Amino acid sequence: MSEKIKFTIDGKECIAKKGQYILEAALENGIYIPFLCNMKGVKPAGSCRLCNVKINGRNMTACTTPVAAGMEVESEIPELQELRLSIIEMLFVEGNHFCPSCEKSGNCELQALAYKFQMLVPRFPYEFPIKEVDASSPKLYIDRNRCIKCKRCIRNIKDENGKSYFAFYKRAHDVEICLDKELAATMSDELAQKAMDTCPVGAILRKEKGFDQPIGTRKFDKQAIGTDIISVVENINMEVKE
């Protein structure tokens, strides 16, 4: 059995495996730290900065910082919640997010975070950038208007040789997500679905699908993002006790 270490998040005692990242350990302890670019089983990137926590007065990304014994992590403090909200607002204005006409609406993690933080209007001016939609591959289309550049697709959708189906093209502010044409030509329905589910927003969508869940029945219509974390942990604890 791997070594267990103790630490706290907002004063609550938590247990982590040695070497485990704070975010992963937090979730296992039933504590939700908001994130967008992280994904279970995928190497963390620390790119969205939503999971910023405070350790010894310094902001660190919880997804890439390993737990140390006795560490005191601050997460749900006003300063960080405000920082998180401002990141969410920035993501809304730097893309084109027309939620009423988006296939992912109701199941989108960015939108769900805006709901959780009750974003009524972003504080920044809307950029209305010009972005292309790429519908050239048979199974998927890429709507760059909604891409938040989290790299989840690049890190998670690979062929048997470890080659990524997705890649970034151009740099910095102009960076665009692209799908490898040759690989995409032979993509299975299952992998196409996995790619769509990997994308936290509505930037990767399956063709000939969409709007098939009535409003009110979608993932985040009634339940805020992160609220399912606690029940999962309670189940684990139950199993341990048994």
Place this chain on the structure above:
Amino acid sequence: MSKPVVATTSLSGCFGCHMSLLDIDERILDLIDVVEFNKSPIDDIKEFTKQCDIGIIEGGCCNSENVHVLKDFRKNCKILISLGECAIMGGLPALRNGIPIKECLDEAYLNGPTAQIGNEEQILPNDEELPMILDKVYPCHEVVKIDYYLPGCPPRADLIWDALVALVTGNELKLPYEVVKFD
């Protein structure tokens, strides 16, 4: 004490937000007990006849008339509310923001399938009585100061009701998770 006065308008919107206001159902009877309506499509008063307390704006600004009406609302209302996605961020009309205005007009009046019949002379509307179309659709708060925002497409009737009650009674507005939605 006289009743608070409410005005409403639809700029570049689809009237869905006004429909949602009517979706408060029989509570509309309570509403007219406690507020008085002035300029609004609901009572068809076309011009402000007095200073208002609350102005409710549906739709963003897509043309010069929208800007004119919005500024008129700012002048005549103490509090302005952006109601719905269109007012808050341009909404679906702002889907045109990435397309040059000439292309939009050509598609609508010259090349589109519905433009072939009835516009044989191939005219782009140019009467000077017509408002000028803006380069893009603007959120209301990028044109005048807006005091409150109620998102949704349309915003839920309960959200509109609760916001109006909060404003009229001076109580704090509670926002349950289910009412703040963007679609």
